[in-house]
Every structure is written in C-alpha cells, then in structure tokens.
Amino acid sequence: MGFITINGKKVEFTDEKNVLTIIRKAGIDIPTLCYHSELSTFGACRLCTVEDDRGKLFASCSEEPRDGMVIYTNTDRLRKYRKLIVELLLAAHCRDCTTCVKSGECVLQNLAHRMNVYKVRFENHKEVMPVDYSSPSIIRDPNKCILCGNCVRVCSELQGIGVLGFANRGTDAVVTPGFDKKLSETDCVSCGQCRVFCPTGVLTIRTNMDEVWAALADKDTRVVAQIAPSVRVA
Ligand code: FES
Missing domain, CATH: 3.30.70.20 (Alpha-Beta Plaits)
Structure with a gap:
C-alpha cells in the first residue's frame, strides 16, 4: 500500500500492478490503444504516457507504482505528444x-x-x-x-x-x-x-x-x- 500524487491529488494504491490502473481508479481519463487489463502489457502505443515531477516521461501502463510518486497526466507537453502520436x-x-x-x-x-x-x-x-x-x-x-x-x-x-x-x-x-x-x-x-x-x-x-x-x-x-x-x- 502507498500513495501517489496525481495532478496534485493524493491517491491511495494497494495491489494495482501499474500506474495506469491507479490513474483510472482516481477517475482520471487517459487515452490508451494497446492496454487491456485482461492481456499482458505491451507498451506499444505510448498514449498513456505521463510526466513526473522531474519532467521524466514514461508509459503509465508499463510502470509499477511507487510510494511517493508525483505525476501529471495532462500537461501541455503530454497533449502535444499524444496529438503527434495520433497523427503518426x-x-x-x-x-x-x-x-x-x-x-x-x-x-x-x-x-x-x-x-x-x-x-x-x-x-x-x-x-x-x-x-x-x-x-x-x-x-x-x-x-x-x-x-x-x-x-x-x-x-x-x-x-x-x-x-x-x-x-x-x-x-x-x-x-x-x-x-x-x-x-x-x-x-x-x-x-x-x-x-x-x-x-x-x-x-x-x-x-x-x-x-x-x-x-x-x-x-x-x-x-x-x-x-x-x-x-x-x-
Ligand atoms: Fe499503449 Fe500504454 S496504453 S503504451
């Protein structure tokens, strides 16, 4: 069990296997194309990418949650990259x-x-x-x-x-x-x-x-x- 801060809000997690699941549990909408909870994680589309407090980008579907993490799901940078992915x-x-x-x-x-x-x-x-x-x-x-x-x-x-x-x-x-x-x-x-x-x-x-x-x-x-x-x- 632990907490991660998503867009400034503290969210508790227990046994969630990836950050994406916690983001969705918090009611935050995030686009995905290759993630499905019933299948193994593939991490191909990168649409679920989030940004941490040091500016590091990572695919939330492929990242294990760590207590104390601080992430943002909807920054200007992320919106720009997601739009580019869809365009490509x-x-x-x-x-x-x-x-x-x-x-x-x-x-x-x-x-x-x-x-x-x-x-x-x-x-x-x-x-x-x-x-x-x-x-x-x-x-x-x-x-x-x-x-x-x-x-x-x-x-x-x-x-x-x-x-x-x-x-x-x-x-x-x-x-x-x-x-x-x-x-x-x-x-x-x-x-x-x-x-x-x-x-x-x-x-x-x-x-x-x-x-x-x-x-x-x-x-x-x-x-x-x-x-x-x-x-x-x-
Ligand atoms: Fe495709 Fe995460 S949903 S990389």
Missing part, C-alpha cells in the same frame, strides 16, 4: 473512415476527433495490402492496423490458439497469420475475440455485403449476381 498513427493507416464498418466505434478515429487531428502532415508510404476475405466469419484488413498487438495477445493468451503474430520490421511491420497465410488456412476457430479487442477496423465480422465486396475483389460475377443482383461488375 493516422499517417500509416488507411483513412477510408466513411466506408469503414468500425466508423463511430473506432478508438483511433475517436481520439483524432477528441484531439482535433483533422489534418495529417505526413505521407503514407506503406504499400496497400490485400484484404483477407478467406474466412467465413472474419475479414482482416491489414491496411487499418496500428500494431497495438491486441489481436496477437488475445489469440494466444486468452484463446490459446496463436494464429496471429508480428512479421517484418520498421515501416514494413505487420500483423499477419504465420507465413503470410490467409485466415482460412490457419487454425482460426472464428471465435471473434480478435475483433472485440481490435481498436480499429482491421478485424470485422463478415456480413452479406462483405460477400459482395469479396466477390467484387475477385471479379466473381456469379456470386455478386446471387447476392446483389442490382450490382454490376465493371
């Missing part, structure tokens, strides 16, 4: 928000609105990757991935399957089934947990309309005609 994530992210099924529920989109990020100053040099329509239940669009690793951890840690993992490095880093397989070629059991933990629209549940998109992508006129007779394939 958006820069490497497919921004077809208007047609994305996750629009309105996307954590990244909501953060961008909240932080007034309406313009991205950086160019996206990432290659457009094919969308995986192979699974009967889940669609995977790697172009919307922000590398938070939530799907990787839920699939291996909670579900014990481990279909998804990281591949490549730097700007080529991607989350994918091993050996670039399609979801239908893996041990995926279509539990949908990856979809639940994904903060953006990478993993979504397949609907009838998605059959049409998949068939359009394959130029499969027969399937399109069956499901949506009014749609004409160019």
